[in-house]
């Protein structure tokens with residue numbers, strides 16, 4: 001799981017907000033219910049206290065104290081209803097106090113005696129060992145008998161038990177609700193962001209060579225659709241610019257070709273004259289060499305611009321790559337012998353591949369030519385062709401000067417030369433490997449390089465044996 005993804009971060013935010021809301025909601029319900037239950041219990045106790053005052057105490061003068069006590073005990077039966085009832089006279093003496101409830105949850109004798117002056121109100125009575133009591137006190141003046149304090153109490157733990165039940169329900173339900181909400185939120189987010197994933201992978205596959213392709217437009221009318229339309233317009237502008245650059249390179253190379261051919265012809269004709277002074281001849285020969293070099297660079301630029309614009313199409317066909325390797329090596333042998341370099345080819349008797357033979361020959365020539373140029377006399381260059389599953393490998397290994405480690409990542413860049421001066425001297429333009437790499441990729445393959453400074457270099461071309469689809 002990518003913790004930096006929008007999906008993850010939104011889910012975390014959403015979960016945190018949801019948790020906060022649920023905690024506030026749960027806390028609010030808990031506090032509200034606690035208040036409500038306490039108020040309701042207090043109302044009930046007040047009602048009973050008033051009932052005692054109005055029903056029995058008011059008529060005590062006529063009925064007598066004993067009657068009142070009996071009536072209360074009989075009608076309100078505190079033992080069975082778990083009530084605490086106490087009537088205290090104005091002087092603090094107790095007229096009536098209920099017996100302990102049947103289940104013995106509390107002992108009324110433990111409730112501290114009431115002390116005048118009496119005041120109406122609710123209070124919580126806590127003491128260790130027994131349950132807490134919620135007690136309502138109501139002073140009532142009885143005609144001819146003075147003031148009495150009526151106290152009616154009930155165990156508080158019923159309310160506590162209800163609240164504990166609620167807290168337990170919250171503790172179980174809230175995490176479950178959270179898990180459900182996070183899970184479904186994550187999945188929803190995944191669905192909502194899928195078009196962005198599609199756009200990302202489509203955008204990743206677009207390179208300078210398939211700029212005519214466009215990103216998928218989801219048609220949802222939302223920000224994602226706007227994003228892909230905007231990106232598509234950007235790709236369109238890029239495509240136009242690329243086309244212009246490729247066209248410019250192609251036009252410029254084309255325009256340079258003719259004057260260079262003419263220049264070459266004229267130089268050759270002039271050089272054929274016998275009357276030339278040796279110094280002039282030397283200058284003209286050097287000019288001819290430079291013209292050849294320039295023509296080669298122009299040819300390479302033309303190939304690159306055709307590769308860039310996608311105009312260069314491969315001519316796919318089945319042929320024997322082993323034979324092509326042997327032929328090319330033979331073709332380069334003279335060049336190697338000139339420099340006293342040993343040139344070998346190791347290839348199986350036959351290896352049929354589907355590819356463009358002229359482009360593969362170009363790849364081989366570029367690599368062998370570079371290897372011969374970069375290897376001193378007495379060294380060796382070896383071409384090796386192998387097959388593994390559905391891939392063919394061509395390795396060109398030399399015992400030459402090698403490539404410095406910091407230059408290796410740039411070796412396939414255009415116009416990059418490891419040693420500018422020496423490369424120029426040997427006629428290099430720095431375009432050969434750039435073309436080689438693009439040709440390998442056009443074949444659905446790749447090229448890798450391994451090099452040790454002062455020991456040698458190995459280029460390895462990998463191509464699929466059966467070609468790729470675009471060739472049909």
Ligand code: ADP
Nearest residue numbers: 370371374417418423428429430431432433457
């Ligand atoms: P160039 O046309 O100048 O040879 P390339 O693109 O073919 O340009 O090669 C780029 C650079 O890579 C060259 O400057 C050369 O020094 C270096 N290079 C290529 N092949 C080898 C090799 N086999 N050994 C050492 N250096 C090499």
